[in-house]
Amino acid sequence: MAETSRKSTTTDVEMEQKHQHSIQISSPAPPPRQLPPPPPPLPLKSRNHRNLWGIIGERKSNNQQKDKSSHHSIKMPKAPPQAPPLPPKSGPKKPSILYLSEEQRDNYLNICVPLYNAAIKGDWHAAEEIITDCPEVINTSITKRQDTVLHIISSTKHTHFAEKLVKLMAVEDLELQNGLGETALCLAVASNVKMVHILLRRNSGLLRIRKNGDLPFMLAVRYGDKHMVEYIYSKTNIDTEKWYYMDQKRILESCLSLGLFDIALKIFTHCKDDHKIETDILGYLANSPSAFDGTTQSVIRRLLHTILPGSNDNSKVAEIVRLIWGKIVKQKYEDIWKLVSGQSSNEKDEGFLFAAARLGNYKFIRELLKLYPDITWGKDGNKHTIFHIAVIHRHENVYNLLYDLGSKKFAMKDNDGNHILHLAATKPAQSRLNIVSGAALQMQRELLWFKEVQTRVSPADRRQVNNEGKTPQELFTEQHADLMEKGESWMKETASQCMIVAALIATIMFAAAFTLPGGTNDDNGKPIFGKRRAFIVFAVTDAISLCTSSASILVFLAILTARYTENDFLVSIPMKLMVGLVTLFISITTMMIAYGASFFLLYPKSMKWIPVIVTVLAGLPVILFAGLQFRLLFDVINSTFNSRHLFRPKRHMLY
Incomplete structure (x- = not known):
């Protein structure tokens, strides 16, 4: 079984x-x-x-x-049970693209295109008729870029159109983003403040909608309109905003570059507990000398700043530096030095102290030294202090801080065996040479630097050699040989051309002295118009023009025959060039005055308008010469007379 x-x-x-x-x-x-x-x-x-x-x-x-x-069917295995659908993510709100399809091509041409043209022209009546006949078009894309009519009008200045349009729209429809991720507010910040006011009055939440990660406030800062930035900032509750690190950094840097120091200070006060932001802003200010001078200065303030360095500080920027630096100096010296020298993260990075010295940002350095003078004599990887770097890059304002620190002599050498006089003997970058016009004046500025730094080195150190076996004087001669040749060539070419002009003026004015307007009396040989004031003006200006043009010829001849040694570039040659240009300018001016005075003698009072027009036109060459040669003449006078004040400033730079 x-x-x-x-x-x-x-x-x-x-x-x-x-x-x-x-x-x-x-x-x-x-x-x-x-x-x-x-x-x-x-x-x-x-x-x-x-x-x-x-x-x-x-x-x-x-x-x-x-x-x-x-017998009836084959059973297939059952599909696994599906998970319940996830809740929809809150992404950007997009407008409808109903009229962008090929099936709706006719409606696109009959509805969207006329609405677009009406928005561009600001024709609200035409737009209102279209919106009344087709209400859904108000939040529908009317361009291939998925712009709504609100996007189009926000980029224009038709605020009356926008004001009526937003009244017909739901509040959430103002948050629609086009194909580039832009809301209407993102486009309006590049338009005008009133347009932004209309949008924010209807929906203030637009300030928190980003375009590719950028807030509308950041876009306004990037466009550079100060009034727009100030308005959007006034509508932003910074205490409730949660900005990212990059938001804070970029907004602060942009506000500083635009000169919006009040806003920058308020934003910094809001995020001052972020140490990385503080360090980044300090590095930005070290690399931005112009931030301390401001961006909107009158001519008088600029002239005052040129005459009295340090008299034009921007207190808001200095306050930001003091706030940050005041917290940093509470750390250990080793940590402070790593931060200012750039050794905290990467040894190849340039610390903001040496970056400021390289760029001549003496106001930034001054704020650091006031609160923590121990970093004054710190050295970078090449054993250079901030004063060595100032000499290398020819920043006299940083170098002049020495005069508030006492008469210190420099004896230390860098990694190449150069002491500070060797660095003064080395030719700087061409960008630093170009701060004055012409190779001859550049050579003069180099000689001034070399002579000044010599006073900071003992007589014994002046004869020391570097690792290449060269003394400072030998290095200076070698480095500046080509500059001397260029200076000599530039001076001779300038003198030759100016001498030709002076010779022509002298010839003309000499002939005019014997060809008097109106002629002479046959009986006594006296000028016919000798008693008229216009004739006296003619005679005097003719004599002045002849004498000054002759003097100009002699001065330019002396330039052509000069020896062109190194010391000649210091005073002699620049002085001759200055005298030659001034006398040439005087001769041209008096020649045109004599020319205009002669017309007042030849025409009667009834035709006085003719000599007036001629005299006005005669001033055109004088204006052209002054405008075209002003920079050269200014540099020559400044280098010749103000060079004595280039170093040893009259006022204290540090305290």
Whole structure:
């Protein structure tokens, strides 16, 4: 009996496997087949037998049900249950693109294009008719860039159009962004303040919607309109804003570059607990000398700043520096020095102390030294102090801080064996030479620097050699040989051209002295118009022009025949050039005055307008000469007379 049971079980299992295999085949359903009848019930001898027959019976019952259903269809495995849908993410709000499809081409041409033209022209009546006939167009894209009509009008100055348009729009529709991620406010910040006021009055939340990560406030700062920045800042509650690190840094730097120091100070006060922001702003100010001078200065203030360095400080920027630096100086000296020298993160980085010295930002350095003078004599990787760097880059304002620190002598050498006089003997970058006009005046400025630094070196150190075996004087001669040649060539060319002009003027005025206007009396040989005031003016100006042009010729001749040694460039040659240019200018001016006076003698009072017009036109050459040669003449006079004040300033630079 047990053997029969095992055979039946084996047969049933094989039949079940064949049946399952036939179901998995994706082919037409096979014809129905007869199953063998179930075996007769067997006596139950044990619990195990009962369980076995129960399992077999269940399998047979299942197989029969599957076989019946297989006559109709093949059951495929069920798909796994799907997860519940996620809630929609809050992304940018986009306008409808209904009219941008090809199917809506006619509606686009009949609705969107006229609405766009009406917005550009500011024609509200035409736009109102379109919006009345088609209300959904008010928040629909009307350009391929997905601009709505509000985007279009926000970039114009038609504020009356915008004011009426926003009244028809829902508040949330003002937050729609075009294909570039711009809201209407992002475009309005480049337009005018009133347009921004209209949008923010309707929806103040526009200030927090970014365009590619940039806030509208940052966009306004980038466009550089101070009035716009000030207005948006007035509408921003900075205490509730959570700006990112880059937001704070870029906004602060942009405000400082625009001269919005009041706003920069307020923003910095808001985020002053961020140490990285503080260090970055300090580095930015070190690299921005113009921030301390301001951006909107009158001519008088600029002239005062030129005469009295340090008299034009910007207190707001200096206050920011003092706030940051006042917190840093509370650290250990080692940590402070790593920060100012650039050794905190990367040894190749330039610290903001030496960056300020390289750029001549003496006002920044002054604020640092006032609060922490211990960094004064710190050295960078090349063993250069800030005064060595000032000499290398020819920044006299930084160098002049020495005069508030006592008469210190420099004896230390850098990695190349150069002391500070060797650095003064090295020719600087061309950009620093170009602060004065002409190679001759550049050579004069170099000699002034060399002579000044000599006073900071002992007589014994003046003869020391560097690693290349050169003394400072030898290095100066070698480095400036080409500049001397250029200076000589420039002076001779300038003198030659000016001498030609002076010779022509002298020739003309000499001939005019013997060809008097109106002629002379045949009886006594006296001038006919000798008693008229115009004749006196003519005679005097003719004589002045002749004498000054002759003097100018002699001065320029002396320039052509000069020896052109190094010391000649210091005083002699610049002085001759200055005298020659001044006398030439006087001769041209008096020549034109004499020319105009002669017309007053030849024309009667009834035709007085003719000599007036001629005299006015005669002033044109004088104005042209003064305008074209003013920079050269100013540099010559400044280098000759004010060079004595280039160093040793009259007022204290540090305290």
